[in-house]
Amino acid sequence: MYNNIWLFELLRYLGAGYLLYLAFNSARSAYIKADTQLEAVAKISLRLTYLKGASLQLTNPKVILCFASIYAILIPADTSPKELLTIIFAISIMANIVFQTYAYIFSTSIVRHSYFRLRHYFEATFALSFGFAGFKILTTDLE
Secondary structure (H helix, E strand, C coil): CCCCHHHHHHHHHHHHHHHHHHHHHHHHHHHCCCCCCCCCCCCCCHHHHHHHHHHHHHCCHHHHHHHHHHHHHHCCCCCCHHHHHHHHHHHHHHHHHHHHHHHHHHCCHHHHHHHHHHHHHHHHHHHHHHHHHHHHHHHCCCC
């Protein structure tokens, strides 16, 4: 049927393995009873903070693969360069707004303290979610 089915299967097993690895780490983190504290961070300029965050996001392979797959699936092949740039610009603006909103929300003391108080539950939920997704990927018959 497909010439490169082995490549798809390899990516499928690697993805499932990565999800199971994340599940294991999240489960381990959920059961560690260490008291989590925020470390003191030196003050840096807003510009440097933004550049660090942008470089982290732009070099994150998961983000690159996610957006590449969205573009590959949802954008028609005959899209003009002007339309493509408009789509990329719009998604960049939306992502920027979302990430800045997350940064603002998670920088408030009430949210930070709530997160640290509920961290074990979040980690356990992540472990179950990652584990279920990894198991489902491994056991789904694709034919």
